[in-house]
Amino acid sequence: MSNLSLILPDGNSIEIEKGQPYAEAVRQIGEGLLRNALAVTIDGVHHPLDEASTAGGQMQVITKNSPEGLETLRHSTAHLLAWAVQDLFPGVKFAFGPSIEHGFYYDFDRGEAFSTEELAKIEKRMLELAKQKEGIKREAVTHDQAREMFKDQPYKLAQIEDLKGEALSIYRMGEFTDFCEGPHIPDTKDLKAFKLTSVSAAHWMKDPSAPMLQRIYGTAFFKKKDLTAHLEMLEEAQKRDHRKLGRELDLFGITEEAGPGLSLWYPRGDLLREQVIDYWKGVHRRYGYKTVTTPHISQADLWVTSGHMEYYRDDMYVFEQDEKDYVVKPMNCPLHILIYKRKSRGYRNMPVRLAELGTVYRAEKRGALHGLMRVRGFTQDDAHIFCTPEQLESEVGDCIELVKEILGTFGFDDFKVELSVRDPQNKQKYAGSDEEWEAAEASLVNAITKHGLDYTREEGEAVFYGPKIDVKLIDAIGRSWQASTIQFDFNLPRRFHVVYTDNEGQEKYVYMVHRAIMGSLERFIGILTEHFAGDFPVWLAPEQARVLAVSRDQAEYAEKVADRLRRAGIRAESDIRNEKIGFKIREAEVMKVPWMLVVGGREADNDQVSPRVRHADEKGVMSVDEAIKEILDVSANKS
Numbered sequence: 250m251s252n253l254s255l256i257l258p259d260g261n262s263i264e265i266e267k268g269q270p271y272a273e274a275v276r277q278i279g280e281g282l283l284r285n286a287l288a289v290t291i292d293g294v295h296h297p298l299d300e301a302s303t304a305g306g307q308m309q310v311i312t313k314n315s316p317e318g319l320e321t322l323r324h325s326t327a328h329l330l331a332w333a334v335q336d337l338f339p340g341v342k343f344a345f346g347p348s349i350e351h352g353f354y355y356d357f358d359r360g361e362a363f364s365t366e367e368l369a370k371i372e373k374r375m376l377e378l379a380k381q382k383e384g385i386k387r388e389a390v391t392h393d394q395a396r397e398m399f400k401d402q403p404y405k406l407a408q409i410e411d412l413k414g415e416a417l418s419i420y421r422m423g424e425f426t427d428f429c430e431g432p433h434i435p436d437t438k439d440l441k442a443f444k445l446t447s448v449s450a451a452h453w454m455k456d457p458s459a460p461m462l463q464r465i466y467g468t469a470f471f472k473k474k475d476l477t478a479h480l481e482m483l484e485e486a487q488k489r490d491h492r493k494l495g496r497e498l499d500l501f502g503i504t505e506e507a508g509p510g511l512s513l514w515y516p517r518g519d520l521l522r523e524q525v526i527d528y529w530k531g532v533h534r535r536y537g538y539k540t541v542t543t544p545h546i547s548q549a550d551l552w553v554t555s556g557h558m559e560y561y562r563d564d565m566y567v568f569e570q571d572e573k574d575y576v577v578k579p580m581n582c583p584l585h586i587l588i589y590k591r592k593s594r595g596y597r598n599m600p601v602r603l604a605e606l607g608t609v610y611r612a613e614k615r616g617a618l619h620g621l622m623r624v625r626g627f628t629q630d631d632a633h634i635f636c637t638p639e640q641l642e643s644e645v646g647d648c649i650e651l652v653k654e655i656l657g658t659f660g661f662d663d664f665k666v667e668l669s670v671r672d673p674q675n676k677q678k679y680a681g682s683d684e685e686w687e688a689a690e691a692s693l694v695n696a697i698t699k700h701g702l703d704y705t706r707e708e709g710e711a712v713f714y715g716p717k718i719d720v721k722l723i724d725a726i727g728r729s730w731q732a733s734t735i736q737f738d739f740n741l742p743r744r745f746h747v748v749y750t751d752n753e754g755q756e757k758y759v760y761m762v763h764r765a766i767m768g769s770l771e772r773f774i775g776i777l778t779e780h781f782a783g784d785f786p787v788w789l790a791p792e793q794a795r796v797l798a799v800s801r802d803q804a805e806y807a808e809k810v811a812d813r814l815r816r817a818g819i820r821a822e823s824d825i826r827n828e829k830i831g832f833k834i835r836e837a838e839v840m841k842v843p844w845m846l847v848v849g850g851r852e853a854d855n856d857q858v859s860p861r862v863r864h865a866d867e868k869g870v871m872s873v874d875e876a877i878k879e880i881l882d883v884s885a886n887k888s
Contacts, residue, residue: 253305255291265302272298275310285312287321288432294416295431297387311432313471323348325385325422325433326375326443326469327355332425333374334465337367344404344453344462346427351479352468356451358404359463363448368465372445379440383423385433390417399428404453442476443469446483455614485726491775492620494783498840500791501621501774510618510625512771520791520820522774526606528658528887529630529767536651538604538632543584545608549574554744555583564611581607582738582763585633586745589759594749599759600636600644606770607631621775630767635759637749642692645718645735648764649700652720652733655766658887659777660786661732663723666702668693670716672709680714681739689737689760690716714740724780732773736763784863787843788884794821794876795842796858797833799849801825806853810846810873817877819884834861844880 252264255274265274271291275283275298289296292306311317327346334341334357344356357363363371390398392409395417399405405428409417420429422437434440445467453459470476495501500518507513514522530540549567552558557565557579566577578584585603594601608628617623636644656664670690671679679686693716697704704718711717715737721729738761741747748756767773777789787793794814798807804825814821824833830847837845846858851870858876860868871879 253302255305255308257308267303268301270299271296271302274302274308278310282310282312285314287311287313287318287434290432295387295433297385297431297433298435299384300387317432319470320348321432322434322439322471323353323469324431325437326440326467327353328385328420328422328425328427328429328433329375329379329437329440329443330355330371330445330465330467331357331427332378332422333371335425336378337371337374342404343402343427352446352466354464354466356404356453356462356464358453358460361463362450363463363465368445368448371465372443375443375445376441378423379437381423382436382438384436386421387431387433388419388421390419392417395419395428398426439471440469442471442473443467444476444480452616455616457614457616482726482728486728486779489726489779489782490620491622491778494778495621495775498783498791500778503620503624508625509615510613510623512621512624512626517791518774521785521789522770524789525767525770525774525777529606529655532651532655533604533632536602536647538602541585541588541603541605543578543581543588543605543607545610546575546577547584549576551583551587552576555741556744557583564613566610566612577610578607579609579611581605581609581629581631582633582741583745585631586741586747589633589635589747590745594635594759596637596749596751599749600634600640602632602634604632605629621771624769624771627772628770630765630770630773632764634762634764635747635749636762637751637757638688638760641688641760641762642695644762645692645696646699648735648762649696649702649718652735652766653700656720656722656732660780661722661724664702665721665723665729666697666704667707667710667719667721668697668704668716669707669710669712669719671711675709678713679711679739680743685739685760686716689739693718693735693737712736714738722776724776725782730776732768732776733766734764734768737761738763784841785843786888787880788887790841790843791820792822792840792842793819793884794844794846794880795837795840796821796823796846796848797830797837798823798825799830799847801827802850803848803853807848810848810858813873814877814880817881819877819880838863844876846876 251267253267254262254264256262263274263277271289272283275286275289286298288298288311290309290311291304311321324347331343331346338359342358346355347353395409396406408428418430420427420431420433445465447466449464450461451464453462468479470479498517499515500521501512501514503512533540549558561579565579568575588603589601606628608626610626613623613625634644671686697718717734717736719731720733722732723729742758742761747759747761749759751757796807796811798804807823807825811821811823834845843863845861847861848858852858857870857872859870860876862868
């Protein structure tokens with residue numbers, strides 16, 4: 250038989266005899282690798298280890314200790330879930346069952362919802378089936394074979410039709426067969442550390458007119474201790490849910506009366522929001538940005554020029570006024586371009602940095618909305634830099650420095666950085682010349698490395714108009730959140746003819762950088778609320794201090810102290826209700842007020858307060874002036 254050549258990621262190659270299982274190729278690399286291996290990918294097609302080899306090509310080994318390995322395990326657990334549902338509920342129709350960021354799900358058409366009791370029953374059956382240690386086998390099939398196999402599964406038939414002309418495969422796990430491209434683990438013996446977490450409704454293909462399916466969510470790990478740690482994190486995340494805390498702390502809310510995806514900021518929440526805004530503006534002005542304000546609506550012609558009316562109209566709110574179409578702005582960039590273009594620019598006037606906390610609106614599907622994390626109206630922490638090629642790297646470096654400073658001030662010091670670049674095999678899909686892309690990519694890489702950040706390179710993940718850096722922050726319980734982005738744009742400068750005059754008097758297109766640090770104010774405050782569990786540091790707390798009168802006799806003194814605090818610039822309230830002091834203290838603790846200043850008869854007679862400070866040792870009695878100074882010092886340090 251002939252030999253097949255398999256090229257490894259490092260460029261080296263190995264050979265195996267055609268027909269030998271792919272495991273033999275992995276064994277040549279090392280027995281340790283084989284013990285850790287789950288599957289292989291040959292030229293982008295997934296294959297089980299025990300499958301007979303049929304062709305050579307670029308080979309990647311998927312291992313247990315890799316992110317791809319965990320995704321593979323979870324994908325296989327989704328199939329195990331479907332097998333258990335098939336076993337317990339004959340007649341159910343099957344849709345999709347992918348792995349997702351923290352687990353997996355499978356969509357079923359049952360005609361009714363799964364109950365909590367049924368979820369427990371399914372999980373028990375999954376454990377029983379996994380113990381059978383069934384092998385998971387791949388089989389290539391033709392379109393006709395696939396249609397015959399899934400003739401009673403309408404959602405599978407729809408998927409097959411969507412893949413006309415493409416090679417198809419199925420995977421068999423015991424009595425369950427799924428139309429799937431893989432990859433999967435070799436057998437079910439590793440499926441033992443999993444948990445079904447919830448069930449919800451979801452439309453087929455996100456189409457509101459399509460049937461409503463039942464989506465069962467779950468998660469899985471290779472080790473039970475990892476599953477336990479993850480479930481503990483989920484329990485903690487539930488306690489920190491910003492929707493729950495926003496209600497309990499009287500910060501913000503979303504009501505049916507106002508409309509889904511449109512947030513209301515209550516007085517306490519607006520104070521929190523104001524601290525974030527004031528800090529953001531101060532830092533940006535220090536970095537040389539000019540703040541601007543643009544209207545919430547504009548003529549649709551602007552969005553025709555930008556391309557949004559052609560590509561994103563379904564996500565925009567469009568209305569007619571004076572026999573012309575207008576748009577409720579979905580983003581700020583075209584309006585910032587108009588501000589830049591109001592006068593001619595020479596290279597000596599560059600760069601121009603324009604920043605805005607601009608409120609935008611997008612027609613998000615109702616099912617995608619989630620508290621402040623996904624809304625229809627939000628305030629973008631937005632800025633655009635117009636610069637020359639020579640200024641590019643320095644500007645990107647300053648953006649990274651700004652990311653580190655702002656996120657660090659809010660308590661985020663751990664990041665994941667991704668560099669998204671174009672697909673080298675499909676350069677024609679992207680705006681801009683090779684020279685521009687190479688310069689932009691080089692400036693991004695140099696800026697990342699000079700600032701000491703590790704990053705992953707994501708080929709093919711760039712948007713069509715330029716490469717970008719995405720920064721994901723890590724919160725207090727280890728979750729990652731997409732936050733900052735630094736993005737080049739080779740498209741809009743050409744569409745709007747955005748230029749400057751170089752040192753030879755020639756007109757050149759600007760290099761335009763879109764960048765956001767927080768992303769959206771609403772989402773960022775949602776993340777902050779969960780990160781701090783609503784227990785904000787003094788500088789952010791909507792109520793920094795509360796003066797608590799021991800009895801009605803100290804009511805007047807308590808109000809005077811609160812007034813002195815406010816005049817000093819401290820956000821303070823007084824509690825002079827005819828309630829026991831213990832009750833007042835407990836209520837202030839529930840509202841997570843950082844400083845509680847108790848005043849009784851002795852304090853009133855001596856112009857003093859007795860502080861109770863969250864997360865601090867007992868301070869003892871101090872003068873009002875001393876309390877004011879300490880609160881202001883802590884707040885100024887943003888500690």
